[in-house]
Amino acid sequence: MTDHELMWRIAGGSGDGIASTSQNFAKALMRAGLHVFTHRHYPSRIRGGHTYTEVRAKPEPVRSRGDGFNCLLALGDSFARNPQEGAYYGDEEVKPLSENLDELNEGGVIVYDTGLLDSDDIPNFDQRVEENDWHVYPLNLREIARDHGREVMRNTAGVGATAALLGIDLQYFEELMAESMPEDILEPNTEILHYTHDMVKEEFEFTHDLRVPEGNHDEEQVLLSGSDTIAYGALDEGCRFIAGYPMTPWTEVFTIMSQALPEVGGISEQVEDEIAAAALALGASHAGVKAMSGSSGGGFALMSEPLGLAEMSETPVVLVEAMRAGPSTGLPTKPEQADLEHVLYTSQGDSNRVVLAPGTVAEAYEQSRLAFQLAYGYNIPVILLYDQKLGGELMNVPASHFDREPNPDLGAVTTEEELEEAPHGPGGKFHRYRYDAEDGVSPRSIPGQKGGHFLVTGNEHNPAGHIDEDPTNRVTQVERRMSKLDGVREFLDDKNTQTYMGPEGADYGLITFGSQQGTVREAVDRLNEAGHSVKGIGVSDMMPYPVEEMTEFLESVDEALVVEMNASGQFRGLTQKELGRFGDKLSSLLKYNGEPFEPAEIVAGFEASIEGQDVPDQQTTYVPAAGD
Amino acid sequence: MSAFSAIGEDREIDREEFTPTLEPQATWCPGCGDFGVLKALKQAMPEVGRNPDEVLLVTGIGCSGKLNSYFESYGYHSIHGRSLPIARAAKLANPELEVIAAGGDGDGYGIGGNHFMHTARENHDMTYIVFNNEIFGLTKGQTSPTSPKGHKSKTQPHGSAKDPIRPLSLALTSGASYVARTAAVNPNQAKEILVEAMQHDGFAHVDFLTQCPTWNKDARQYVPYIDVNDNDDYDFDPTNKEEAAAMATEAEQSLYEGEVLTGRFYVDADRPSYSEEKQAIGEMPEEPLAERYFDDDYEWERTHDLLLDRHK
Numbered sequence: 008m009t010d011h012e013l014m015w016r017i018a019g020g021s022g023d024g025i026a027s028t029s030q031n032f033a034k035a036l037m038r039a040g041l042h043v044f045t046h047r048h049y050p051s052r053i054r055g056g057h058t059y060t061e062v063r064a065k066p067e068p069v070r071s072r073g074d075g076f077n078c079l080l081a082l083g084d085s086f087a088r089n090p091q092e093g094a095y096y097g098d099e100e101v102k103p104l105s106e107n108l109d110e111l112n113e114g115g116v117i118v119y120d121t122g123l124l125d126s127d128d129i130p131n132f133d134q135r136v137e138e139n140d141w142h143v144y145p146l147n148l149r150e151i152a153r154d155h156g157r158e159v160m161r162n163t164a165g166v167g168a169t170a171a172l173l174g175i176d177l178q179y180f181e182e183l184m185a186e187s188m189p190e191d192i193l194e195p196n197t198e199i200l201h202y203t204h205d206m207v208k209e210e211f212e213f214t215h216d217l218r219v220p221e222g223n224h225d226e227e228q229v230l231l232s233g234s235d236t237i238a239y240g241a242l243d244e245g246c247r248f249i250a251g252y253p254m255t256p257w258t259e260v261f262t263i264m265s266q267a268l269p270e271v272g273g274i275s276e277q278v279e280d281e282i283a284a285a286a287l288a289l290g291a292s293h294a295g296v297k298a299m300s301g302s303s304g305g306g307f308a309l310m311s312e313p314l315g316l317a318e319m320s321e322t323p324v325v326l327v328e329a330m331r332a333g334p335s336t337g338l339p340t341k342p343e344q345a346d347l348e349h350v351l352y353t354s355q356g357d358s359n360r361v362v363l364a365p366g367t368v369a370e371a372y373e374q375s376r377l378a379f380q381l382a383y384g385y386n387i388p389v390i391l392l393y394d395q396k397l398g399g400e401l402m403n404v405p406a407s408h409f410d411r412e413p414n415p416d417l418g419a420v421t422t423e424e425e426l427e428e429a430p431h432g433p434g435g436k437f438h439r440y441r442y443d444a445e446d447g448v449s450p451r452s453i454p455g456q457k458g459g460h461f462l463v464t465g466n467e468h469n470p471a472g473h474i475d476e477d478p479t480n481r482v483t484q485v486e487r488r489m490s491k492l493d494g495v496r497e498f499l500d501d502k503n504t505q506t507y508m509g510p511e512g513a514d515y516g517l518i519t520f521g522s523q524q525g526t527v528r529e530a531v532d533r534l535n536e537a538g539h540s541v542k543g544i545g546v547s548d549m550m551p552y553p554v555e556e557m558t559e560f561l562e563s564v565d566e567a568l569v570v571e572m573n574a575s576g577q578f579r580g581l582t583q584k585e586l587g588r589f590g591d592k593l594s595s596l597l598k599y600n601g602e603p604f605e606p607a608e609i610v611a612g613f614e615a616s617i618e619g620q621d622v623p624d625q626q627t628t629y630v631p632a633a634g635d
Numbered sequence: 636m637s638a639f640s641a642i643g644e645d646r647e648i649d650r651e652e653f654t655p656t657l658e659p660q661a662t663w664c665p666g667c668g669d670f671g672v673l674k675a676l677k678q679a680m681p682e683v684g685r686n687p688d689e690v691l692l693v694t695g696i697g698c699s700g701k702l703n704s705y706f707e708s709y710g711y712h713s714i715h716g717r718s719l720p721i722a723r724a725a726k727l728a729n730p731e732l733e734v735i736a737a738g739g740d741g742d743g744y745g746i747g748g749n750h751f752m753h754t755a756r757e758n759h760d761m762t763y764i765v766f767n768n769e770i771f772g773l774t775k776g777q778t779s780p781t782s783p784k785g786h787k788s789k790t791q792p793h794g795s796a797k798d799p800i801r802p803l804s805l806a807l808t809s810g811a812s813y814v815a816r817t818a819a820v821n822p823n824q825a826k827e828i829l830v831e832a833m834q835h836d837g838f839a840h841v842d843f844l845t846q847c848p849t850w851n852k853d854a855r856q857y858v859p860y861i862d863v864n865d866n867d868d869y870d871f872d873p874t875n876k877e878e879a880a881a882m883a884t885e886a887e888q889s890l891y892e893g894e895v896l897t898g899r900f901y902v903d904a905d906r907p908s909y910s911e912e913k914q915a916i917g918e919m920p921e922e923p924l925a926e927r928y929f930d931d932d933y934e935w936e937r938t939h940d941l942l943l944d945r946h947k
Contacts, residue, residue, distance in 0.1 A: 231946050247927070248727070270936075271936040274924060275918070279750065283719075286713070286717045286724070289724070290722060290725040291728040293721070294725040294728035294732065315714075316713060409938070411939075413937055415933075417929075432657060433657045434655035434657040434707060435655075435707060436707070453925060454688075454732055455732055456638070456639055457644075460709045461710070
């Protein structure tokens with residue numbers, strides 16, 4: 008598996024430019040014709056502290072991180088703390104090298120910066136190198152950068168060195184640098200890139216086999232993260248208002264939108280707290296603009312109240328929830344899928360909302376567009392649920408995927424002409440919440456429209472919006488609001504939002520939701536290659552739940568393993584609750600250590616589960632079916 | 636033609652247009668000061684020249700929140716303390732709307748205190764009416780943020796150990812460009828102040844003293860009141876922030892000593908509104924954003940070029 012793919016990891020200190028360097032590296036490989044996928048790991052610190060990004064590249068489509076990696080560029084942590092603080096932070100200085108060795112595959116390549124790292128400080132380094140057949144290339148990248156430009160350019164020196172060792176054409180890096188750097192920085196960087204590349208080629212005898220594979224794309228590709236595609240989906244669907252408060256990892260979507268909106272004549276508001284943020288989105292939406300807000304777990308908790316108001320008042324709005332590990336502030340920069348129940352049931356009363364969970368970077372664009380179509384088409388709040396992994400990972404997608412027409416349709420609203428004909432109450436109020444609306448969707452008027460005034464209220468209300476506690480009115484309105492989900496279900500069924508993997512007639516099922524979809528897909532492929540009969544499904548609709556599709560899927564398999572990143576099996580629980588059966592067929596593979604699954608962990612977990620054995624990896628947990 | 640033809644309609648407005656012909660379920664007690672606010676607001680509308688379809692009245696929760704039920708316009712009875720963020724976004728989405736937010740002292744100065752501070756500092760072009768009766772009414776008489784120190788209630792049986800909020804000073808230091816106090820017992824001044832507040836281009840805060848005959852029987856009924864703008868004893872310049880601040884402080888202190896000072900305390904006609912500021916830096920379109928969704932000729936931007944430019 009490692010023969011024809013590159014899994015390059017760049018490690019250093021937070022703030023040392025690891026993210027930007029790896030992004031350029033991934034882009035260069037994409038331009039060279041390869042499929043790429045990145046996996047980001049960073050601590051909850053601004054500067055200093057161990058961080059890395061992995062870039063996986065293959066000639067074939069790649070949708071997941073790999074198992075371990077095969078090339079390490081260890082740059083050193085220039086912000087490392089005083090080693091005397093080691094009791095708390097560990098030995099920061101050598102972490103870019105020492106922390107990564109456990110996951111480096113046999114036969115792997117190591118390039119490290121001797122200007123910042125000393126391999127003598129790492130216990131048994133030489134012995135481990137020998138045992139694992141690693142190929143080590145120590146280089147004083149810091150000195151090279153300093154001599155030919157500035158010390159911060161050691162990233163470029165490192166890229167030049169690994170490019171030489173892996174046989175990557177420098178032209179792709181040069182082009183990317185030329186596109187992004189001002190002249191005075193570009194020149195020394197270019198020099199450093201070439202100098203290091205040539206020097207490595209001349210001075211080292213290459214003992215390793217690893218070379219970058221060759222690839223070729225049929226069509227033009229773009230490199231995007233899930234946060235990017237959520238933002239572009241919103242913009243293409245006519246969203247022109249966002250309000251938010253920064254919180255990792257939701258901040259990425261907020262930032263991208265804040266930079267794009269002024270360009271297209273939209274409005275972004277950074278406000279005092281998340282309650283205000285969601286309330287602003289409601290206010291803008293009520294006044295006739297497609298609006299969104301969002302946050303991560305703790306911030307989303309504050310939005311419960313406006314979310315409930317959106318349900319009761321049928322004000323359309325899209326809220327994104329970027330999950331990170333919880334409870335409370337949890338692991339601020341690490342992914343988890345444990346907010347599912349939170350977004351399904353938060354706020355008082357019966358939930359009357361739509362919850363979508365995209366599974367890939369490309370799908371996040373679709374679901375973001377769908378979210379707005381549903382919110383405005385049905386006058387209902389829609390939550391787009393994703394996690395830190397999907398938000399931050401980069402993946403190549405054909406550019407044509409995003410070449411679509413915009414859709415600014417404001418959905419279920421009236422025109423002034425329609426208002427003239429529409430029923431009004433004796434007080435002159437427009438019947439905004441009429442009982443007899445088609446599919447339960449009673450179109451709304453927008454303030455400023457003649458003859459359209461009505462009252463919005465979070466209290467139960469009659470057709471004109473007046474507060475009304477009459478039991479018959481109450482039942483009618485509740486049922487009308489709830490019935491909208493039936494229309495949403497039909498709408499979603501037409502869009503084929505679930506993702507199927509593997510052979511249709513397989514005996515076993517793997518079920519997942521959200522960001523684990525790509526990893527499960529790779530596991531399904533590997534299991535079938537290894538002779539198992541397995542198919543998978545990545546579920547995107549959390550509310551309304553795809554009852555029919557899932558019933559069909561589960562009836563067709565003997566057993567199914569639900570793969571999710573939380574400790575309580577929330578998605579498995581939802582599945583059993585919604586379907587009311589299959590408790591004896593569903594078992595769980597769970598991971599909640601702050602890292603997403605690797606494909607091999609799912610493969611091993613599956614194999615152990617069907618053989619009734621313990622899951623081999625202590626970082627994952629197996630919970631058997633109720634009938635076992 | 637505009638999709639919002641009610642906006643800017645040129646005709647005589649009758650205050651009775653704002654009275655629901657269908658009597659809402661009675662929620663205000665007999666003698667409630669809230670009726671004074673309602674009356675003043677209805678009287679102000681013809682002078683402001685706005686019709687019910689171009690007014691958005693956003694309220695919070697509490698007795699004050701029921702204002703919408705008695706007032707005919709686009710109404711948004713929202714959630715406790717959150718009228719301001721909803722109102723200000725509606726104003727950003729369509730600056731041509733007449734946006735009024737209203738709430739009580741618990742709603743506005745307690746649970747919504749944070750939003751009050753931030754809306755004032757941003758100077759959104761809107762009017763904020765706070766029904767200040769120094770008590771929680773709808774939840775049956777608990778101590779509120781404006782209740783005097785020592786105020787006894789079922790939830791603070793030994794008397795409040797807290798100093799009350801000083802709303803005028805808070806509005807002023809937060810950045811409100813119009814600050815006034817009036818009283819339900821003074822309908823003429825109240826109407827005048829509401830007209831001014833609505834015509835003011837910026838955040839206009841009106842602390843509206845209302846009596847609660849049910850739960851705050853001991854409270855003064857805010858009579859006799861003194862209009863500080865009409866009284867030579869209180870010679871100050873409301874356009875001078877320092878003088879305004881001193882006057883506001885005096886009014887807030889003296890209220891708890893039994894003297895009711897009302898009037899406009901601060902007026903800054905020069906400060907640009909938030910929409911103007913945002914438009915000046917290029918972060919808000921000149922035309923109302925909401926209009927765009929009804930404009931068939933508007934060419935909606937595709938993100939594809941942006942995407943190719945950044946991600947290829």
